[in-house]
Amino acid sequence: MAVPIDKKHRLPVQDANEQDYTAAVETAKAIKPDAGLRSLDHYKIKLPSWRYAARQTLIPLIRWETPYVAKLQNALRSPVLDSYFSITANLGTHTFFMIFLPILFWCGYTDLGRGLVHVLASGVFFSGIMKDLLCLPRPLSPPLSRISMSPSVSLEYGFPSTHSTNAVSVVVYAVILLRSASLDFNSTLKTTLEIASYLYASSIILGRLYCGMHGFLDVLIGGILGALLSVLQCLYGGDFDNFMFRGSAMAPLLLISIILVLVRIHPEPADDCPCFDDSIAFAGVMIGVEAGNWHYARTGYASNIPVPATVPFDLVVMGWPKTIARILIGVVVILGWREVMKPALLRYLPPLFRVVESFGLTLPRRFFIQASMYTKVPKNLKTDSVLPPISEIPSLITSLRHPRKHRSVSVGPQSAADAYEALAFHDRQRRESNSSAARKRQMAKGQLSGDNTDGAYCTIKAVSSNVLSDPRIPALPNCTTSQTNLPNGVTLPDVFLDDTNTPGTLTNCVSSPERRSSEDRREFEKERREIFSQVEQPRVRYDVEVITKLIVYTGIGWLAVEGNPLLFEYINLGLGT
Numbered sequence: 001m002a003v004p005i006d007k008k009h010r011l012p013v014q015d016a017n018e019q020d021y022t023a024a025v026e027t028a029k030a031i032k033p034d035a036g037l038r039s040l041d042h043y044k045i046k047l048p049s050w051r052y053a054a055r056q057t058l059i060p061l062i063r064w065e066t067p068y069v070a071k072l073q074n075a076l077r078s079p080v081l082d083s084y085f086s087i088t089a090n091l092g093t094h095t096f097f098m099i100f101l102p103i104l105f106w107c108g109y110t111d112l113g114r115g116l117v118h119v120l121a122s123g124v125f126f127s128g129i130m131k132d133l134l135c136l137p138r139p140l141s142p143p144l145s146r147i148s149m150s151p152s153v154s155l156e157y158g159f160p161s162t163h164s165t166n167a168v169s170v171v172v173y174a175v176i177l178l179r180s181a182s183l184d185f186n187s188t189l190k191t192t193l194e195i196a197s198y199l200y201a202s203s204i205i206l207g208r209l210y211c212g213m214h215g216f217l218d219v220l221i222g223g224i225l226g227a228l229l230s231v232l233q234c235l236y237g238g239d240f241d242n243f244m245f246r247g248s249a250m251a252p253l254l255l256i257s258i259i260l261v262l263v264r265i266h267p268e269p270a271d272d273c274p275c276f277d278d279s280i281a282f283a284g285v286m287i288g289v290e291a292g293n294w295h296y297a298r299t300g301y302a303s304n305i306p307v308p309a310t311v312p313f314d315l316v317v318m319g320w321p322k323t324i325a326r327i328l329i330g331v332v333v334i335l336g337w338r339e340v341m342k343p344a345l346l347r348y349l350p351p352l353f354r355v356v357e358s359f360g361l362t363l364p365r366r367f368f369i370q371a372s373m374y375t376k377v378p379k380n381l382k383t384d385s386v387l388p389p390i391s392e393i394p395s396l397i398t399s400l401r402h403p404r405k406h407r408s409v410s411v412g413p414q415s416a417a418d419a420y421e422a423l424a425f426h427d428r429q430r431r432e433s434n435s436s437a438a439r440k441r442q443m444a445k446g447q448l449s450g451d452n453t454d455g456a457y458c459t460i461k462a463v464s465s466n467v468l469s470d471p472r473i474p475a476l477p478n479c480t481t482s483q484t485n486l487p488n489g490v491t492l493p494d495v496f497l498d499d500t501n502t503p504g505t506l507t508n509c510v511s512s513p514e515r516r517s518s519e520d521r522r523e524f525e526k527e528r529r530e531i532f533s534q535v536e537q538p539r540v541r542y543d544v545e546v547i548t549k550l551i552v553y554t555g556i557g558w559l560a561v562e563g564n565p566l567l568f569e570y571i572n573l574g575l576g577t
Helices: 018-031 042-046 049-076 079-092 094-106 110-134 151-155 162-178 187-210 216-246 250-264 275-296 315-358 390-401 416-444 518-533 544-570
Strands: 146-148 408-410
Touching (some): 042 049, 079 187, 094 110, 110 216, 110 544, 187 216, 416 518
16 A cells, blocks of 8 residues: 655654554655765754854864774773673663662662752753754774664764763762761771772773773763762752752742753754753653652651651661662662553654644654654654663663673764764865875976975965866865965866865865766765665654653652652551651
């Protein structure tokens, strides 16, 4: 049967029959223009001028440091370190913190849990904003190899490193608390915990470099962002808690409104990057934690020591069996909530979205299709990289037990950003080779003045018009010559005047594909197709996924701070009022 295709967005309108939908997806891929046919000026076209200017300022640093990161990786590579850094990378992931943080609340460390939620949620959210704002790629592969146990990580932009932001924010916050006078730990324990914190952060940061996932600039800015957020939490966290707990319901409502506004203005990436998904997840966690803490503090079960909404806990009174039981039950409840709510929302939200869309209200995200363009969301859709479904937990545990079998070492582009960067790198190599050959020929004829061996600006001197008008002559690097400063009667062809961007960028003085010879264009298009064929095509993404994730993770935050603590009391795993 014929499968409908939305011609405006080049995406399939999903039929109730999943076979038809699969055929629709394949048809859409066939008629959708290949990503490799896009211009080298992809980011100049997709991004606003101020974002593109910021990207062009930073990307030379990314490219400059890549060979040094590759040297570091090659000098340290070994099977043991491959396994070690691929495993420890999991200690800086969203999944690790999503499982670890609720346990702090259930064991009475609400003040510590709230502080870590604030710095981690803010770190993931704002690093995601920076990634989508600047659209900077990860260091080029090759020369780097990408070592990872989570293929989805490579689909994100590289700057800044969220792993580094998370690790540094946790360590800075922990060290400040350890050095505070209010903490009643002996000096030996404090020193041991502080050293362990430094080793943790160093392992995560060095691991991102070793695994080829980030460059020095990525981890540096990521670390600075994490440290800044932790310092702000330590300086103003107490005032924020007073505002939240002593105020009326308007306090959490105001915070929720601010978070939703930040979600709404989250910048659109130039490529299909999952950074927005992670930001949504932690925005939901923040909403659930703040609303849940505010309400739980007003129940008869919460303690006000050391902060309001503290879950009562005493290991001596409860014992290890009850403690372990409440942790296991709490984790199961959270995973069960996700397993039930996610498919239910993906099933029942699309009709509601169509009604809302009929009033002209839509979710204007570039890579999400609207509900009117499909009838249902496919089952078993992998929409979540933050918290894995229950069915994937056994394989996750197995991968940690046998890291050599489950880690992947990839060489080559893995995302659209990687592909565009590889294409730009190959184009730069080709142009440098052509320009070098042309320069030697022209120097031999006395047509160039100046050394220019280091890529500095070149000047044109007494060049015959028949040479300059030959379209086969390649563009000179960093050329700033214009028609106005040429000798009388000499006309410079467009190939020399193609770009007015900052000197040193890959597009400076580059002839566009339209201005190249037909043979060069064919070679260029072939190379584009080959590079983009290595990149896995992104899946179709649905507008309901955003609200679904926001609701699911808001529920997870609420369960961590109020839902499960109340459940513990009802099933005799609490301390009572």
